[in-house]
Amino acid sequence: MESVKTLRVINYEVCIGCYTCEEVCAFLHEEPRIKLYEVSGGVRKPISCFHCYKAPCVFVCPTKAMHKDESGAVVVDTMRCIGCLACFTACPFGIPTLSSSGYATKCDLCSDLRSKGLEPACVAVCPARAIAWGSPQTVADAARKRVLEKLTTRFRALSMGV
Numbered sequence: 001m002e003s004v005k006t007l008r009v010i011n012y013e014v015c016i017g018c019y020t021c022e023e024v025c026a027f028l029h030e031e032p033r034i035k036l037y038e039v040s041g042g043v044r045k046p047i048s049c050f051h052c053y054k055a056p057c058v059f060v061c062p063t064k065a066m067h068k069d070e071s072g073a074v075v076v077d078t079m080r081c082i083g084c085l086a087c088f089t090a091c092p093f094g095i096p097t098l099s100s101s102g103y104a105t106k107c108d109l110c111s112d113l114r115s116k117g118l119e120p121a122c123v124a125v126c127p128a129r130a131i132a133w134g135s136p137q138t139v140a141d142a143a144r145k146r147v148l149e150k151l152t153t154r155f156r157a158l159s160m161g162v
Contacts, residue, residue, distance in 0.1 A: 005071040007132075007139045008109055008120060010046060011146070014130040017044030021122035021131065025107075030099055033107035034122050048122075049074060049095045049107040057087035057096060057106075066096075066104065075108040109133075 019036055026032040034048035055074045057066045065080035066087050076087075076096075081103035087096040088104070099105040110120040118124070123133040132139045 006073065006109070006114075006134060007136050008048075008051065008123065009132045009139050009143070010048070011130045011132065011143075012045050014128050014146075015045055016128045016130070017046075018127060019044070020125050020127060021046055024121045024125045028110065028112075028121055030101070030105070031097075033105065046122075047093065047095070050093065051107075051109065056090035056092065060086045060090040062086060069108075069111065071109075071114065073109040073111065073114075074106070075111060076104050076106060078103045 017036060021034050022032045022036050025034050034046050036044045036046045038044050051072065051074045053072075055066075055068070058068060058074060061067075062084065063080045063082055065077045065082070067075065067077065069075050078101070083098055083102045083104065085096065085098060085104060087106075088094060088098075096104045096106045110118070110122075113119065113121060119133050120131075123131045132142050134142075
């Protein structure tokens with residue numbers, strides 16, 4: 001299996017549920033591939049393909065339409081897809097859907113934009129910067145930094161008696 005060269009991670013703690021990611025995705029694609037859902041207490045959070053390292057959808061696809069591209073993103077070859085939705089059944093998050101054209105569709109991390117050296121649209125437009133994208137090391141370093149900033153802030157507050 002190919003190595004993962006890029007990751008996209010949504011920080012649900014930072015996400016403000018503004019629908020910007022869903023709207024830009026709907027603008028660029030036939031339908032949004034990242035969708036916000038209302039969860040407990042009226043909180044809205046997005047969900048999209050996690051581009052799993054060991055993606056079950058890739059393993060079960062009978063035509064190999066679902067596959068990983070050179071960066072490790074899970075993508076659909078619409079010319080090979082027969083619309084059986086085995087990918088949907090295998091996905092632990094229920095992400096793939098059937099498009100109006102009759103083939104499976106899901107987030108491909110804006111493969112058209114990435115082919116031009118740009119980042120996925122949801123990453124570029126997120127006003128809260130809740131969506132991290134890049135190499136696994138870059139994403140992990142940003143997550144560690146965010147945790148350390150939070151711990152430092154809490155430590156300072158405790159040491160000042162706040």
